[in-house]
Amino acid sequence: SQTIHQWPATLVQPVGSPLSLECTVEGTSNPNLYWYRQAAGRGLQLLFYSVGIGQISSEVPQNLSASRPQDRQFILSSKKLLLSDSGFYLCAWSGRRSGGLIEKLFFGSGTQLSVL
Amino acid sequence: GESVGLHLPTLSVQEGDNSIINCAYSNSASDYFIWYKQESGKGPQFIIDIRSNMDKRQGQRVTVLLNKTVKHLSLQIAATQPGDSAVYFCAENGDSNYQLIWGAGTKLIIKP
Numbered sequence: 001s002q003t004i005h006q007w008p009a010t011l012v013q014p015v016g017s018p019l020s021l022e023c024t025v026e027g028t029s030n031p032n033l034y035w036y037r038q039a040a041g042r043g044l045q046l047l048f049y050s051v052g053i054g055q056i057s058s059e060v061p062q063n064l065s066a067s068r069p070q071d072r073q074f075i076l077s078s079k080k081l082l083l084s085d086s087g088f089y090l091c092a093w094s095g096r097r098s099g100g101l102i103e104k105l106f107f108g109s110g111t112q113l114s115v116l
Numbered sequence: 117g118e119s120v121g122l123h124l125p126t127l128s129v130q131e132g133d134n135s136i137i138n139c140a141y142s143n144s145a146s147d148y149f150i151w152y153k154q155e156s157g158k159g160p161q162f163i164i165d166i167r168s169n170m171d172k173r174q175g176q177r178v179t180v181l182l183n184k185t186v187k188h189l190s191l192q193i194a195a196t197q198p199g200d201s202a203v204y205f206c207a208e209n210g211d212s213n214y215q216l217i218w219g220a221g222t223k224l225i226i227k228p
Contacts, residue, residue, distance in 0.1 A: 006159075032214055041124055044160070044205065044218045051214060059215075090159050102209050102216060104150050107159030 002027035006091045006108030013115055019064075019078040021111050023091030026072065031093040033074040034105065035066055038088040050074060086115045124203060126223045135193040139206030139219045144187070146208035150216070151180060151191045154203045163191070163204075193224075201226050 006023045013019060025031055035047040046059045048066035056066050063082060067075045074091060089112075092105040129135045141149065147168035152160035166173045166180045166189075173180050179192040189206050206219040 043124075043220050046215060049214055057214070092159075102148070102212065102214055104162050104165055105160075105207075105216065106162065110157070110159045112157070 002093075002106065004091060004093055004106055004108045006111060008111060009109065010112045011114070013081050013113065015083055015115055016080045019076070019081050019085070019113070021076040021089055021091075021113075023074045023076075023108055024072055025074075025093045028072070028093070028095065030071060031095060032102065033068060034092040034094070035074065035076045036090040036092065036107075038090060038110075040088070044090070048076070081115045083115050086113055088112050124221045124223045126225060128225045128227055129196050130227050131196060131198060133196055135191075135196045135200065135224060137191045137193075137204050137206075137222045137224065139189040139191075139222075141187050141189055141206065141208045141217070141219075143208060143210040143217060145211035146217070148209040149180070149182060149189050150207045151178075151189075152205045152207065153200075154205065154221075155201075160205060196224075196226055198226050198228075200224060 003026045033050045036044045037047055038044050048056055048058055050056050050068045053068055053071055064078050088110050090110045091108040094105045095103045150165040151163040153163050154160040164175045164178050164180050166182050168184060171182050177194045181190045191204060193200055201224060203221045203223050205221045207216040210217045
């Protein structure tokens with residue numbers, strides 16, 4: 001069966017420090033991978049998605065970046081965190097329907113990031 | 117494809133009653149719809165999905181209804197339990213191959 005691992009669960013970082021959040025998926029190959037952010041009591045904001053190794057699409061211009069060095073590994077990074085980067089970060093994967101259309105997403109357990 | 121600027125609407129239901137959570141979807145091209153449950157501090161969990169060639173689909177204690185004429189989706193939870201307390205999100209595929217369009221979410225509160 002497929003599983004998704006996301007770490008760390010919580011992170012407290014000072015403003016201006018770098019960030020690296022990692023996500024790995026097991027039990028599937030060539031998944032679509034996603035990074036979402038969620039503010040407290042709010043909906044889901046898509047940050048990045050990837051349809052293959054080295055292929056990253058950005059949805060929101062900001063000081064975050066994403067990379068996919070391996071098929072089942074997705075990394076969210078920042079060189080210098082801002083206060084506004086605080087939030088709940090979620091990694092997700094999906095398979096693909098015939099014709100390449102999107103399937104349901106499966107989410108990791110999330111990382112609560114507090115930038116102080 | 118997100119409604120991130122909206123505060124969550126809330127639905128309060130008596131324990132044991134049925135809950136109905138509604139969602140108005142936006143894209144006429146959508147042919148695939150999903151409901152998620154998100155408990156506090158956790159990632160969203162898949163509940164049930166439905167394709168546009170159906171208007172009803174049932175799972176364990178949950179039913180999803182799709183009305184394509186008025187672009188409306190609903191999630192019915194039978195005999196609501198305390199463990200059903202969560203935020204529920206609907207999502208649609210729109211005309212994208214890679215992204216889902218997310219609803220704002222509804223917070224379900226169970227009254228004892």
